[in-house]
Amino acid sequence: MNLANQPSDSNSNLLFVNFNQDYTSLAVGTKTSYRLFSLTSVDKLEQIYEHDSEDICIVERLFSSSLVAVVSLTAPRKLKVCHFKKGTEICNYSYSNTILAVKLNRKRLIVALEESLYVHNIRDMKVLHTIRDTPPNPLGLCALSINNDNCYLAYPGSSQIGEVQIFDTVNLQAVTMISAHNSPLAALAFDTSGTKLATASEKGTVIRVFSIPDGKKLFEFRRGVKRCVSINSLAFSADSIFLCASSNTETVHIFKLELPKEKPTEEPSTWMGYLGKALMTPANYLPSQVTEVLTQDRAFAIVKLPFSGLKNVCALANISKPRVLVAAADGFIYIYNLDPTDGGDCTLLKQHRLDGQTDAGSGGLVGATAGGSAGAGEGAAGAGGAGSDDQSDGEQAAMGYSPAPAKTFASATGGSRNVDLLSSSPHRSPAREPMIPSTVDHRHDELLVTADADDNQFAAPGIAAGLNQLRLDDDNEFPPMMQHTE
Template sequence: MAMNFVTFNQDYSYLAVGTAKGFRIFSTDPFVKSYETKEGNIAMLEMLFSTSLVALILSPRRLQITNTKIYVYDIQTMKLLYTIETSPNPNAICALSPSSDNCYLAYPLPQKAPPPSFTAPTHTPPGNSHIAPTNGEVLIFDAQKLEAINVIEAHRSPLSCISLNNDGTMLATASDKGTILRVFSVPDGHKLYQFRRGSMPSTIYSMSFNTTSTLLCVSSATETVHIFKLGHQGTATGSPGSTGSASSSPPGNRPRETSGSKGPEMDGFLGRKHDGTFMGLIRRTSQTLGTSVAATVGGYLPKGVTEMWEPARDFAWIKLPKHTANAQARSGPVRSVVAMSSNTPQVMVVTSDGVFYVFNIDLSKGGEGTLTKQYS
């Protein structure tokens, strides 16, 4: 049976799977099916920690409508509190912090459509007010105060994945290139860490912090799951085939792609244009020159200096086994969702082939993780 959606709950103790015929809930340790229903074509679902509250979105049978709005509800009364206009977001790139103290919602910054060049006839349906984002800016929305509070300039190209930690104090971002990953503080938007997944572009499918926010786990269209250490790293091993530095990039570093945060004026968020002035051109040129100089001179400088230019490599990694049972029916790469156990040094991976893996990782030495459990 094909899976439509897979997700972990907030503390990674349960796994929810949506299918064309209902949904299933599994506990992760031990891996046991806790609940199943065979009714409804489930497009998306989310659990509230380990409670019986599950939110479902059913797949339409005939009419498909692309909705470009985010609705904020009070789950105690199911009262609609706020409606947010967004750009088209077919991949549902959005993250909500489960913290009651730092309850933030992160999503791609809406980009307004340019005014039409001609006047449409009166009988023509109104067009979309927003277009798909062309950059990787993230809007931070306070779900308690119901107001936008910041914009983080995370990447130059559009986003492919974002994730908030459990405390609502860190945001991980990846662009559609998938080579550079960044971690920002929330809500102020200071860049804390920068990591390099690899040299070749790849779609990032899932990112997950551990419960203490000391590790970041990332899966992509490749068969490798990367684990990055948040904090000062010593010499990391680096996954096979990787090149470049194995050291950590210090907070505030801005190599190659600019990143940062903007103020909380909502009109400024939606109406801001890129700087096309002569000084803006000089700034972009100087950034390019600075990157090339760093690449050339970095080999002649002490390690502490080169760390300022080069993003960190993975601390540990996992190679997913080749699962051939559904290989012929599958089109495209295997998608996966990752999470880290809150009790043991283990990484849990669920693939679109319907396989649940558990890997052990060495928290002191890093390196390649070892497969300990597998269910299908």
């Protein structure tokens, strides 16, 4: 949630707020610093890192690792990739225009400009592909699947209607175009498996879910009928059973993705039976627009926020139990209880201040020193940084959520295919031109890591030695990287 050009609460100095990929951490950018918080407790919000710097308008963390990507208002065309535990900048890239969004998973890093998208290999930060001449996308709207096997990118295929372009970031080719809405897109979100995509348009009344990669419509949810709203964010639960949608209103809707149970059909035996059956089949008698409204599912649960009109971002996480998290432009994160069985109104459990300012109404902010608590959100991270991921999955399993087991980073990157870096784009992209001339900064040689045989002891079972495995730990977290500057 980028607030740099958005109206926000006058008492807050927030510029950016976003959850990490599995909702175990929260990144906050302010006018003077950026902070990382661990989302492991309802009663306290534990700060695991703070860096005083210029005004940070984008900060994205890779799962629970020490890798963060940051962009400042002072240099909005420059992306910095940092190792926050070491307090070291690994590399930086400069682009031809303002960076509007950055998305990460264990294979790729995506940089969104208004009319182009850059696909980086997160292993060495090389630009694998550039998608040029995309439809104007002033908000940098896009979504990147976090699944290694379904590593898809979704972005608007039109600025006039709600078309979604699906792009395979591993094979570097366009997959399909989905005609999702009649109005331009406002929000996109993949589920954890990368096989479902939720969409919302600027009209904001209908949320749709499509299967990926074929683009078949699976679900359609009615958020409202009376008024159009601005959808701020969409988010799936880890098991893809629930989907939440937040907007500029005071209501967050939680929908349940379940197929209607088929009832046995019985042929009517009387005249009244035939009449009743006819009346229960409106599709035969009513306009299609009316039929769609009648057949769309309504919200399973609802959150009532204490404000309206402020931009916010929502998430569905497991913190002991299923919770709805809403981080807002007023400088607070709100934590609500979600009843996965009965739904209904969600109860506010706690609220915490995000921007470091004190507030009597806050649920309390526990700020720890960066050095002493840097590992608080890490868990016992081993190869691939999977420690915290495994812990999250265990909590989800205990609560009835059953996400797919997380793969280690080593197994994810070791099997990635080699790609011609100068290949032309299969979608609106001429042959890739070099980026802004780059130079190597030898001051960062101590950060350049060779993924050799020593790293293979951290590889996942079944991965052959000699594949240049990349281990994700505190000492050697990321491989050779160069500094690219103007």
